Amino acid sequence: MxxxxxxxxxxxxxxxxxxxxxxxxxxxxxxxxxxxxxxxxxxxxxxxxxxxxxxxxxxxxxxxxxxxxxxxxxxxxxxxxxxxxxxxxxxxxxxxxxxxxxxxxxxxxxxxxxxxxxxxxxxxxxxxxxxxxxxxxxxxxxxxxxxxxxxxxxxxCNPLRPALHSSIAAPAGAPTVPLQFLPGREGIVEIGHRGEDFAFDNETPRHRTLLQPHALANRLVTNAEYLAFVREGGYREPGLWLSDGWATVQREDWQHPLYWQDDLASEFTLAGVRALDPAEPVCHLSFYEADAFARWAGARLPTEAEWEAAAQGAAIEGNLQQSQRFHPLPARAGKGMLQLYGDAWEWTASPYVGYPGYRPLPGSLGEYNGKFMCGQWVLRGGSCVTPRNHLRASYRNFFPPHARWQFAGLRLGQDR
The missing domain is CATH 1.20.120 (Four Helix Bundle (Hemerythrin (Met), subunit A))
Incomplete structure (x- = not known):
């Protein structure tokens, strides 16, 4: 900054x-x-x-x-x-x-x-x-x-499943936007913070990186798509999982995303238990779950550089904290990349490490970000509970791979 x-x-x-x-x-x-x-x-x-x-x-x-x-x-x-x-x-x-x-x-x-x-x-x-x-x-x-x-x-955790808000009603029967893979930028691109507005130290310095030919999905993965993974035995197939992920699934007895009910037809929200909307983005996934789904789908998670290159120049708008819905919404029909900001954080395939030439802030404030650059993975894009004026294309969120209580989902990527 x-x-x-x-x-x-x-x-x-x-x-x-x-x-x-x-x-x-x-x-x-x-x-x-x-x-x-x-x-x-x-x-x-x-x-x-x-x-x-x-x-x-x-x-x-x-x-x-x-x-x-x-x-x-x-x-x-x-x-x-x-x-x-x-x-x-x-x-x-x-x-x-x-x-x-x-x-x-x-x-x-x-x-x-x-x-x-x-x-x-x-x-x-x-x-x-x-x-x-x-x-x-x-x-x-x-x-x-x-x-x-x-x-x-x-x-x-409360058996009464209390609600914080009375309603998070979405338009009934919203159709699912067809999934498309859009070619991403390739070659040498610049990522990282640029300009005089605020940025955390982990967003700097701006630097060049090489992107191989790839494509990114036009929207986030939906509940319906993830439900197919669950019903087809995704949580019982070790070949889909990273070793630590499979050990976590076995130890924690994961069968579906956090907050989904065992009937696979409803989920807990900040407005209480409600029917699972097939068109809404799946969320409250760990990195392990996002990675396993991508592998099952014949795809992969995007890198953070691929995501940022796609987001550069895009307006910061979407279902964010200001909507006061505090729950993901289905993608709205449109051209290009949808849901870049809001709805659910997007797990990437990138470990949380410093950029080339990274220097933390001096003094005690240097503990803010740098010392966590070990064993964590980067998420991009914000969620339905993220303030709009807190986000930018270079923003890097990070969590350990087992964490899933955050509003985290995924967008698919693929090599070309």
Whole structure:
């Protein structure tokens, strides 16, 4: 990112208020009991998300204000996530045990930090400060998405299968857009962030890479297509799976995507259990499942370079967080590449590693991305719970290959 970016300086206070308010709005229908739930070690309670995103601004932004006095130094320990260089932290898998501080205290903490950050911005027209605030907002938008995926998993674990939203109705009987493979760019192309607007350090530097002849599917894989894989014994055929994937299937007894019911006719959503729509994109897949399906289909997963080359210049629009549906929609008929943004993150065949010449941010913020470049895989495109202004063609999401509580699906690719 560029410290001199006019996009970072202009309106940063208004953007700060909007993003912080949106996080609170996502919690509007959650009870205090809901917000303490931690259903598995990979997830965090909603209350912790509210506190941790505030801790980020306190630690990395308000540290520039000598007048700032933390409310309680012990909270620095409770709400640190993985920044080893700034101090120790509470055990991740035990965040659901933090009944204190109370939800009211956490919300008051947010209010006090918000007021202090806005006052600091008013006093200082500092590009470096604006850049730090923008990084904090991008970090918070990541946690907005995590908050929704984490509460979905927690509600799914409840035998009552509660709903966060009353309706996610889609147009009835939406037809499935025919699957087509469209030729991708080939030869030497440039990928990675370019420009003065915000980007995480892992999106840089922009560099050249060679693309072999290939094609990408025009849309995401649907529930109906994945259901055929399930019914034809995809989860019982070891030849389709990577070795670690097959071991995971056997150990976890996976039979279908997370949140599908055993009747293979319904699924759990943030609006409760509903009929499985055959035209909607399949989601909540692990990398292992996406890779096995692609092999079964006689195709493969795209590389992240192939995906980015196809997305360059495309408008960032689609079924994203702003739609407030929080569930994938069927592809709409159209020409070219569909569903590049929104609906479901797209697993790629690319391991999460640094680009040639990659350098992490200096200091403690260098822990944000770089230290996770081992044993994880890249996803592209965003999902139905990703904020629209958080995405760009160069954005790289990453998760370990077994993770499937995120809204992750796939697009097929093939060699030519």
């Amino acid at each position: 560029s410290a001199d970016s006019p996009l970072l300086r202009a309106g940063i206070a208004a953007r700060f208020a909007q993003v912080r308010q949106q996080t609170q709005a996502l919690c509007a229908k959650l009870t205090a009991e809901d917000m303490l739930l931690q259903s598995m070690p990979d997830a965090s309670p909603a209350k912790w998300h509210l506190a941790h995103t505030t801790w980020f601004f306190e630690t990395f932004v308000l540290a520039h204000d000598p007048a700032w006095k933390p409310r309680d130094p012990a909270w620095h320990y409770l709400f640190n996530s993985y920044y080893q260089s700034v101090g120790p932290m509470h055990v991740r898998a035990q965040r659901g045990l933090l009944s204190r501080p109370s939800l009211d205290e956490v919300r008051d903490y947010r209010r006090r930090v918000d007021e202090a950050v806005l006052a600091l911005l008013e006093r200082h027209d500092d590009p470096e400060l604006a850049s730090l605030v923008e990084l904090g907002l991008q970090h918070e938008q990541q946690h907005q998405e995590l908050l929704l995926t984490d509460i979905k998993h927690a509600f799914w």
